[in-house]
Amino acid sequence: xxxVSLGVSITATxxxxxxxxxxxxxxxxxxxxxxxGLFLQPGSQFGQLAISVLGVLLIASEYSTGMIxxxxxxxxxxxxxxxxxxxxxxxxxxxxxxxxxxxxxxxGSSIARKHVDVTLGTPGTLRALLGFxxxxxxxxxxxLAVGALLRHTAAAISVALGTNLVVPGLLxxxxxSLGRHLAYRCPSRAGQLIRDRTQDAGTPYSQWxxxxxxxxWTIGLTLLAxxxxxxxxx
Numbered sequence: 170x171x172x173v174s175l176g177v178s179i180t181a182t183x184x185x186x187x188x189x190x191x192x193x194x195x196x197x198x199x200x201x202x203x204x205x206g207l208f209l210q211p212g213s214q215f216g217q218l219a220i221s222v223l224g225v226l227l228i229a230s231e232y233s234t235g236m237i238x239x240x241x242x243x244x245x246x247x248x249x250x251x252x253x254x255x256x257x258x259x260x261x262x263x264x265x266x267x268x269x270x271x272x273x274x275x276x277g278s279s280i281a282r283k284h285v286d287v288t289l290g291t292p293g294t295l296r297a298l299l300g301f302x303x304x305x306x307x308x309x310x311x312x313l314a315v316g317a318l319l320r321h322t323a324a325a326i327s328v329a330l331g332t333n334l335v336v337p338g339l340l341x342x343x344x345x346s347l348g349r350h351l352a353y354r355c356p357s358r359a360g361q362l363i364r365d366r367t368q369d370a371g372t373p374y375s376q377w378x379x380x381x382x383x384x385x386w387t388i389g390l391t392l393l394a395x396x397x398x399x400x401x402x403x
Contacts, residue, residue, distance in 0.1 A: 178212030208277035221329040224312025266305035314390035
């Protein structure tokens with residue numbers, strides 16, 4: 170996540186800035202309106218892939234190797250085990266993601282300074298930086314919950330990545346506003362709203378609505394995973 174997210178974000182910013190004079194007026198205006206989105210969005214998409222795989226492996230690998238039996242013997246309260254895994258995973262991912270976000274911001278702002286000046290005082294910038302870490306942490310928790318529910322590494326990774334990459338695009342193909350509304354209710358698109366500094370005219374929901382959708386996905390799947398690990402045999 171660190172290498173890919175930082176590398177892609179900084180590279181995208183450098184390429185975009187280098188070609189700035191050749192861009193049309195509308196693209197230049199979008200760049201000035203939501204510069205922080207350029208700093209964070211490209212790398213976040215690749216970072217979410219790594220985090221999704223990590224979240225699944227944390228629990229699903231225990232079932233595939235049989236280590237879950239030793240875990241349950243050592244800590245019979247299964248829900249406490251899953252909650253402990255979730256807490257450690259979320260804390261570490263949030264800390265690393267914030268390191269990525271702030272580094273991308275500092276490096277990106279210095280690269281793009283010739284065309285636009287972005288500071289912490291720019292409206293929405295601080296929320297986008299903190300939102301990056303929250304989105305990454307919740308991505309990891311959703312993947313952990315999927316792994317606990319499916320208990321199969323390959324299947325859980327496929328579902329977690331498909332939810333982030335495939336499903337929103339398919340829903341977006343539905344004609345009319347229904348497709349956009351459904352697509353932006355998916356976790357990855359809802360998280361994109363949190364990171365954006367401003368609300369784009371084509372998005373059907375506000376940043377706070379996106380935050381609520383993402384939180385509901387995370388809480389709902391986590392509760393379902395807690396119920397599953399408590400009721401099902403190892």
